[in-house]
Amino acid sequence: MAMRRNRELTAFVREVVLPAGPDRKPVLDPARMLFRLHASRSRIHGWGLFAEERIPKGRRVLEYTGERIGEREAERRSVRPSVYLFRVSPVRLVDGVIGGSGAEFINHSCDPNLTARITTGRIWLKSLRAIAEGEELTYDYRLSTGVMLPCRCGAANCSRYLNRIR
Ligand SMILES: [Zn+2]
Secondary structure, three states, X not given: OHHHHHHHHHHHHHHHHHHHOOOOOOOOOHHHEOOOEEEEEOOOOOEEEEXXXXXXXXXXXXXXXXXXXXXXXXXXXXXXXXXXEEEOOOOEEEEOOOOXXXXXXXXXXXXXXXXXXXXXXXXXXXXXXXXXXXXXXXXXXXXXXXXXXXXXXXXXXXXXXXXXXX
């Protein structure tokens, strides 16, 4: 029994935890993007996504994709050091580490330029305002309470946490 449990843990670490580690490199899926974007080092945190062309206000910019999982599995995956989960309902989440479009690399900001819209089960990140070429893309993660994660978005209205405490 102990051996079996160890094997399961090893597979979990290899397939779920390690791919979300600090060495994770962005891979973008252009088929999920409606504007030209690229990944680069971010001033906010680790890697980020940046506009390669001007994006008008109110447009779909890219789709957030990934493996669809439930609450219990999300809890299991919360041992990862970085957040790559998008909550679509109180009981369903999308894990961008597995089958992600690259949108999972978009950082949180307290003054974001994108917002998420869920349409027939698909997550679209839309522009809240015009975005300049070279600007980093951000959205408000609206994390529920739990572990408080400090925010370094640098916005004037920064609430100091990624969690929703406003
Ligand atoms: Zn902030």
